[in-house]
Amino acid sequence: MIRFIKHYIPKTNTRTRPGAKITPSSITIHETDNTQVRANARAHALLQANGNPRQASWHLQVDDEPEVYQSLPFTEAAYHSGTYKGNYSSIAIEMCVNQDGNYQQTVLNTIQVINFLKAKYPTILRVIQHHHWSRKNCPRILRSATVMSWTDFLAQTNKKTPSTSAKAIPYQSTNHLFPKGSHVHLTASATRYATGEKIPNRYKNKTYTVLQRGSNRLLLKELYSWVHTKDVVALKQAAFKVGQKVRIKSSAKKYARSTKTIPKAYKNKSYTIQQVGQNDVLIKELYSWVKKDDIQ
Numbered sequence: 316m317i318r319f320i321k322h323y324i325p326k327t328n329t330r331t332r333p334g335a336k337i338t339p340s341s342i343t344i345h346e347t348d349n350t351q352v353r354a355n356a357r358a359h360a361l362l363q364a365n366g367n368p369r370q371a372s373w374h375l376q377v378d379d380e381p382e383v384y385q386s387l388p389f390t391e392a393a394y395h396s397g398t399y400k401g402n403y404s405s406i407a408i409e410m411c412v413n414q415d416g417n418y419q420q421t422v423l424n425t426i427q428v429i430n431f432l433k434a435k436y437p438t439i440l441r442v443i444q445h446h447h448w449s450r451k452n453c454p455r456i457l458r459s460a461t462v463m464s465w466t467d468f469l470a471q472t473n474k475k476t477p478s479t480s481a482k483a484i485p486y487q488s489t490n491h492l493f494p495k496g497s498h499v500h501l502t503a504s505a506t507r508y509a510t511g512e513k514i515p516n517r518y519k520n521k522t523y524t525v526l527q528r529g530s531n532r533l534l535l536k537e538l539y540s541w542v543h544t545k546d547v548v549a550l551k552q553a554a555f556k557v558g559q560k561v562r563i564k565s566s567a568k569k570y571a572r573s574t575k576t577i578p579k580a581y582k583n584k585s586y587t588i589q590q591v592g593q594n595d596v597l598i599k600e601l602y603s604w605v606k607k608d609d610i611q
């Protein structure tokens with residue numbers, strides 16, 4: 316659930332708040348390109364409200380927290396696209412890329428915001444990149460498709476999410492229970508993803524890998540979706556010991572800590588564990604790290 320916090324640019328600041336009424340027909344996605352620590356949504360909202368030295372403005376700034384800061388009414392123009400048409404027809408969202416933030420969560424929050432806006436303004440027909448208006452390489456990380464492809468991003472914005480409007484998430488850390496890379500079992504009693512959509516039955520009662528952790532939620536690698544921690548049970552990893560003999564499963568693909576593929580000839584042979592990591596082991600004979608999942 317996301318929550319909008321209104322912290323508007325003063326009306327007197329006509330340099331960045333022209334006050335012109337618009338009918339939003341699209342949403343434009345930006346990234347701040349500001350990787351500084353604490354350059355989060357709140358910081359960007361304050362920058363706008365206190366008088367941005369650049370003649371630039373945008374409606375929303377989103378980071379990895381459920382609080383989304385709104386700087387302008389959605390029916391007012393903002394100077395964000397580099398074009399007259401974009402500024403006078405499109406709602407601008409800046410996604411934060413501060414290095415102490417979780418960009419993946421920022422993207423997921425942005426998807427929720429978009430779904431909320433699309434439900435609120437039926438005149439919104441498209442979600443576009445800043446690049447569409449002025450060919451700027453923005454949103455840079457999203458455009459690079461390292462976290463999520465633009466196609467997948469758009470596909471998620473076509474889902475309906477119920478009541479995205481106003482609810483704070485109670486914070487209760489359970490992170491220690493579900494380390495990254497560990498396995499969890501999604502229970503049959505789970506009903507909805509943490510983002511509100513229904514979980515199809517075929518995804519329940521199965522085991523998944525934890526990709527990211529949030530407050531009371533986990534991003535599952537295989538589903539690429541957030542689930543509530545109350546809906547999963549942690550699975551214990553097999554305990555491996557130094558000196559233990561193991562085999563690399565034939566299903567193994569790549570080494571851990573490397574992008575290299577494990578050659579077929581190395582699989583199904585007996586090796587010795589030299590060192591044990593959190594999710595992988597160092598194989599003495601190969602001098603390579605192999606995922607615990609890939610050995611037996």
Ligand SMILES: [Zn+2]
Nearest residue numbers: 345346445453
């Ligand atoms: Zn931009």
